[in-house]
Amino acid sequence: MAADRVGRHLSAGFAVVASTYVIAGVAAWAVVAAFPGRHPLLLTFAADLVATAVFAASTVVANASLYDPYWSVAPAVIVVGWVLGQTGADPSALTGRQAAVVLLVLAWAIRLTANWASSWRGLHHEDWRYVQVRERRPRLLPWWLINLTGIQLLPTLVVFAGLLPVWPAVTATGRPWGLADLAAVVVTAAAIAVEAVADRQLRRFARDPAHRGRTLDSGLWRYSRHPNYLGEIGFWWGMWLFGLAAAPSWWWTVLGPIAVVLLFTTVSVPLMDRRSLSRRPSYADHMRRVPALLPRKPRSP
Known part of the structure; x- marks a missing residue:
């Protein structure tokens, strides 16, 4: 009975998520249809912002993870739309x-979305980071404003910046396939593989009760x-390499992957490290021995 109840709650949660999307x-689509003839990049940006605003619905269900x-x-919808255009x-x-761009973006999108779906437990389950932000927000700032701007709008802007080099990659067809494209394929495919393997190793470690209170330091x-x-960072650098291969004059779109790097190094990594430190005192030694992102052989204890 309990399992059936959990299943119904999970199904209802996914129904809300699907409906919102x-x-x-x-x-x-209405934004794009309402302004024919405008530059596709501008239309995409406007449509992206409007779609993000829809996720104000997350305040109705009291779960900011609706946006995750x-x-x-x-990105997959946007890139496929650009290519079809x-x-x-x-x-x-x-x-x-x-x-190559479409296949790699779809592979990345399907894997990452499936990874989220496999770990989501329904509308009662909200990412701990959002709970923490809500609890620690200044009293004068309403939660809906923080939710819309910090949790939804900021990532939308960062992802759109990351997509900027994809526009020339799929629309500028004057330059033939070359070594830069090969490098882009290698970097992007390797990044997707690294993210997939890391997520699988983390899930396997977390599911073992014997690992409770311990730090994953293998693989x-x-x-x-x-x-x-x-x-994840490597994926966006791979997209930039595709754009550079197609149109070198769009080199300035390097701002996209740089924005992704800044988001992870200034927000995501510090948040995760602080949480791990609060739950596992031994994590301080782990931080001393193992680098945050760029891999190297760990220092001796």
Whole structure:
């Protein structure tokens, strides 16, 4: 009976998530349809912001995690939309670079979204970071404002910045496939693999009761405290390499992966390290021995 009740709650939660994403998608499409002839980048940005605003619904269900899959769902929709705008529905019109970008983005998006879905436990489950922000926010700042700007809008802006080099990668077709494209494929595929392996190792470690209170320091986690974040960062650098291969004049879109790096190094990594320190005093020694992101052989105890 308890399992059935949990299953119903989980199904209801996913129904709310799916409905919200459908509404966000319709709202984004309405923006694009309302302003024909405008530059696709501007239209995409406006549609992205409107779709993000839909996630004000997360305050209704009191769960900011409703927005979490947007990080991996929106980029795939945007990139596929850009490619269809260039090629129509004719797969034979795809260039090698376009095909590589689409396949890698879809692989990244499907894996990351599935990873979120496998760990989400329903509308009663909210990411601990959001709970912490809510509890520690200044009394004069309403939660809905912090939720909309800090938890939803900021990541949307960072992800859109990361997508900027993808625009020339899938629309500028004048330059043939070259070594820069090969480097982009290697970096992006390796980043997806690193993130996938790191997440799998973390899940396996966390599920073992014998590991309660211990720190994962084997596999990829032996050489980096946050290899999953490293993989995510690497993915966006791979996207930039694709843009650089297609149109070197768009080199300035390096601001995108730099923004991703700053988000992880100034927000995500410090938050995770502080939480680990508060729960496991031995983590301080782990921090001394193992680097935060870029892997190296751990220092001796």
